Amino acid sequence: MSETILRVRDLKTSFDVKRSGRKYRVQAVDGVSLSLAAAEVLGIVGESGCGKTTVGRSIVRLVEADSGAIDFKGTDVLGAGGSALRELRLNLRMVFQDPYASLNPRRSIGDSVAEAGDINKVFTSKAERAERIAETLTAVGLEPSFASRYPHELSGGQRQRAGIARAILPTPAVIIADEPVSALDVSVQAQVLNLMMDLREQLGLSMLFISHDMGVIGQVSDRVAVMYMGRIVELAEANTTLNHPKHPYTRALMAAVPRPDPSQRIAGAIETGEPPSQLKRPAGCAYAARCPLVSSRCLVEAPELRTVEGRGLAACHNL
């Protein structure tokens, strides 16, 4: 097992939200802890509102966490400033979901791809900059001539490749991919996923792969964390999480994934209800209202992650 390079401890992030004139505090991330080893892909899966995107944004400090600790190769991420923060920014890079929104329409692809380098003054000369742009574009499967083109000339898949190129120039240690293929067609998705896996091997990247799509998560991840209402409810090897889920929510999630096999139809209507409102969080376990294993303890005490059956972690009182 390779060494851990990113460690997140008890991360908590919240937002103010105004609804119908009143102000609410939404606890988007409610005590998340995870670790990422070198060249490992950790998949974070969950449905809308579970906080997975906020975890990623907290790590790259697009949003400031309330409390907790994030450690990257010995450097404190949350408290960093100045040149330490600049180093971190080069090493923890993000790939965004919407290829149509993530590139400035008025800047050439080359300028967008080289932006991290430009901001942090990484290039020593114009020639070097041009060369590295060309190299990176080739690495993501785009012609070097694309450097002078503009986003509107590219398809969705090509734009997403450009977004990935932007995230690897200069080469980071960790990529946080926030739903990188969700906005793409299936056939293009496959191309981009293959690209990301190839780059991971070639560049030794670690990845935090955030998605709501179980199929995609299963395809790329070494380990998988399942999130619900701001907490991790299960964390295990990909094979375990997908094929032998322990937590009732993970089971419900896996049962709900539509398999492309008509002989495996989801029988009957699984009336599992809906997630509680983020504005009024219930005490105790957030999944209690929908859980088949619910007991009185669940309503008052929120469960902690603990090892179940010797492999993987799950947060449930009744396993």
Added chain:
Amino acid sequence: MSRAALTLWLTPFLARPIALIGLGVLLVMVFAAIFAPWLAPYDPYAMQPIARLMPPDAAHWFGTDQFGRDTLSRTVYSARMALLIGSGVVFFALVTGVPIGVLSALFPRLGHVLMRMVDVLMAFPSLLLALGLIVILGPSVVNSILAIGIGFMTTTTRIVYGLSLRLRAETYVEAARSMGSGTAWLVFKHILPNLISPLLVQASFVFAFAQLGAASLDFLGLGAPPEIPSWGNMLAESRTFITRASWLLFFPGLMIVLTAFSLNLVGDALRDRLDPRFRDVFGGEG
């Protein structure tokens, strides 16, 4: 500007012939302003008492005024004042409005204070505001520009503020922030370039309404000194001759209307160019 980009900008004009006419009128005006000494048949200041109040004829196409000055020449030279005022006001509105708008969007606490101050200014009817400032500062061309400019600074600031708020939330701006960009980088590389197109549209409308504002001030004697040919001044001086020598009001009035109208047409065409619905018709680039 590449050939493709030029075509992109011309297409909305080609699609609406009336906008082309507007553009044509403006170009004629600019041409007239620049080449006034060669175009004007007479010296606009030259008085010929013998030829006073002559209706339009072969010698004086637009007639003459009560001092015998050729109306056509004065009309042509007035284009200079129009151009000067228009450019001055647009420049002032942009140079003040853009920084205030952008900074207010990027620094919310500062923004609240600044935008409330802008609100106060906007509460005054623009002409009244201009008049008030002229009274304090004294009538002159420069003060006209300032006085009219302040009014347009408020609307420009509002527009820039709204746009900047939206731009700040764009994913590519987030991407830049995640890579460590500072505020300056965001402003100069991402926000300002995306403001150019909408500001171009705004500028054409400001230019148009500045004409009206300047003409009003001149008419009231609070703008350019009366000797300097400007359409507003010409209107002011001809007030008493409205029945006897209507050509003295007709031509400067016509020019004011024509200029404002043409600028509005051009502004409309530019705005259509930017409207996302027409992006597929006119070409992809935003």
Added chain:
Amino acid sequence: MLKVSDLTVSIGAEAAPVDIVAGVSFEIGKGEILGLVGESGCGKSMTSLAVMGLLPQPGPRIRGGRIELAGADVTQLQPWQRVEAGHGRIAMIFQEPMTSLNPVRRIGDQIAEAVRVHDGISGAAAQARARELLDLVRIPDAALQLSAYPHQLSGGQRQRIMIAIALACRPQVLIADEPTTALDVTIQVQILGLLRELCGRLDMAILFITHDMGVIAQLADRVAVMYGGRIVETADVGPLFGAPRHHYTRGLMDCMPACNLGVRRLPTIPGQAPRPGAIRTGCVFAPRCRAVQDQCLAAPPPRLALGEGHEALCAFPLPAGGAS
């Protein structure tokens, strides 16, 4: 119940039309669900809008073909003309329930509006019918929800409301255009279950449009695969997944990451989908097809009948027997 024959929808000038839907034919019977599957730009949404009579004006127009609703030819009829002629019992639900519902009106009023148009009743009677419809789509506390506003409800609940409104006209045909794409997977399962239940209970024909092969496998009885404005394969759901005959269908299934962890590199379909009108001769899929032959580029492919309602638009279809 719904029969579409050789439907062609085009844009562009009269003299040089560009077909965005070309020669599309399918049939859906009572109590049957037809899944129309394809990626973005394949023309599936345009097809559904044409069937509804909702093509955006100006722009795309039906250039050929027939649309028959319960035996009546409605091809050239606008929606209001259809209702007048008594052929209006077709309804549609869309992907984004939030934009399809009026944010400033209560749910009960919006459903009652649909009821008023189709049943001619109003006031308390309409509200009562609205209540019935909410029960039909399994909204708990229907009486309370009648007075709620859209923003007070979740995505899944809003989609159920959309279905309730669609059911107000007692439709013979229901078109669902990506209704679960924007929903979480656990909510999707509930909505799909609801649709299946309603299809059987109300004897409707459902045209279900999606890009998700998994959803198709879960819901559809028959499947039509679209590419480049054409239907490239039609079959019953079992045979389609067991032994796809068109190369695009095969490619689409292969490149899905479907929760099986063995495959490290996903097979892909090289290249990208063509713009409408870009391919003028031969098979639309030929430039990307692994099994392409010279003939495929020169001549349009035949529509081959492969037995038991299975059809493929291909000169060299995959063999039966479904070798993986």
